[in-house]
Amino acid sequence: MRRLQLFSKVVNEVVGDAMADLLVVELLLKWYDFSIEDWERNLYLDAPSVQLKIPVSSWITHPSVMMELSHCSVYLP
Numbered sequence: 001m002r003r004l005q006l007f008s009k010v011v012n013e014v015v016g017d018a019m020a021d022l023l024v025v026e027l028l029l030k031w032y033d034f035s036i037e038d039w040e041r042n043l044y045l046d047a048p049s050v051q052l053k054i055p056v057s058s059w060i061t062h063p064s065v066m067m068e069l070s071h072c073s074v075y076l077p
Contacts, residue, residue, distance in 0.1 A: 003031075007024055007027075010023060010024055011024055025039075
C-alpha cells in the first residue's frame with residue numbers, strides 16, 4: 001500500500017507529465033522483473049487517439065471577454 005501511495009505522488013494525472021509516467025513504468029517493470037519486450041508483448045495495448053479542432057465563436061476575442069479570461073488559469077495566446 002505504501003508503494004502505491006508513493007506512486008501517486010510521482011504521477012500527476014492532471015498535467016500528464018510523460019517523464020513521471022515513464023519513471024513509474026520503469027519502476028513497475030523492475031518490480032515485476034519484466035523487460036520492455038515482455039511488457040510490449042504481454043501487457044501493452046496501443047489505443048488510437050484523435051485530435052479535433054473545435055471552432056470557437058468570435059465573441060471570445062472581444063476585449064471585455066479577453067480581460068475576464070485573463071484572470072483564469074487557462075493559457076490564452
